[in-house]
Amino acid sequence: MTSSSSSTTKVHRYSCPGCSADLVFEPRDGHLACPYCGRSEEIPASADQIQERSYEAYLELKPEQLNPITSDALEVQCTGCGATVSFSPPEVAGECAFCAAKIVAQPQATHPMLAPESVLPFRVTHHQAADAIKGWLASRWFAPSALLRLARQESAKGVYLPFWTFDAYTVSHYTGERGEYYWETESYVDRDSSGNVITRTRQVRRTRWRSASGKVTRWFDDVLIPATRSVSPERLDALNPWNLPDLKPYQPAYLAGYRAQRYQVELREGFEKAKSLMAHSIEEDVRGDIGGDEQRVHQIRTAYSAITFKHLLAPVWIGAYRFRERVYQVLVNARTGEVQGDRPYSGWKITGFVIVLLLVLLLLLYLSDQ
């Protein structure tokens, strides 16, 4: 393990003690492995605990709070989709992992940022991911054959996506109304079986409203907010769960051989999004507190305290395909193997299917006529 190269040497690469090739992180055993001689090096356990950071302390970022993601990483921005991705030599920029555009910009040294302090290392291998993507596409009805061929040639890319998580204690004061049901007897006019007009009665449900107010409190833990805009929120949602208790303290060794996306959602915006997620739970608490059969919520005022956050990296394999002027992404959660993606439909295959269906129907009609 040569990662301990002193801070005076700028290059921070993991080279094989056997053949001095670059080591890459191996998802199978969580070691650094040499792709050439097969040597495997354990990543030393980090002495650091994962620190929750104080949100307030990081709102006005000071230079000493900013670091490059690794000391030797380069970064490049895709002109196609705007994603900024860092990677370490000997990796090259190549194609954008998110939109499959050729990267034309020159890679530069990474800009300092609010560096991650925790990471979920890759667990699904490239090979497993490629199989999962092919299997997923092949099981889609009416997927164009050309796309399947493309997916077979193009290789999926391993990328760490940025996320924020927030913890907070909330105190919410509310006003609203509590609704209770009661029944009233109501008379109405009807006709009996021989057509005579008669008066009947029936029970009608009504709601009595009384004003209500009070206070609810809650501890929120690890509210997860994606800090990427390169993958749709619905898709990221569907890739859940990430099992945050498995987080490891961040070490650059986990990035060896992979790319990492720079956060696109800043810390402050991330917390605003977290607030709107928290608001759902708080409103449920308020409704529970009001009680009764129905509730009306007029106002909730929430104070947040003890706000802390983490910046974490979570691993995905992405297959991005440019097909008929559109980009299709298929993603694999590289912790669980969950596959999610969008896919085009083949007009020809659907037309063919409808024609066959019509022929079968005609045949059935013909046979039933006989």
Ligand SMILES: [Zn+2]
């Ligand atoms: Zn080697």
Ligand SMILES: [Zn+2]
């Ligand atoms: Zn791109």
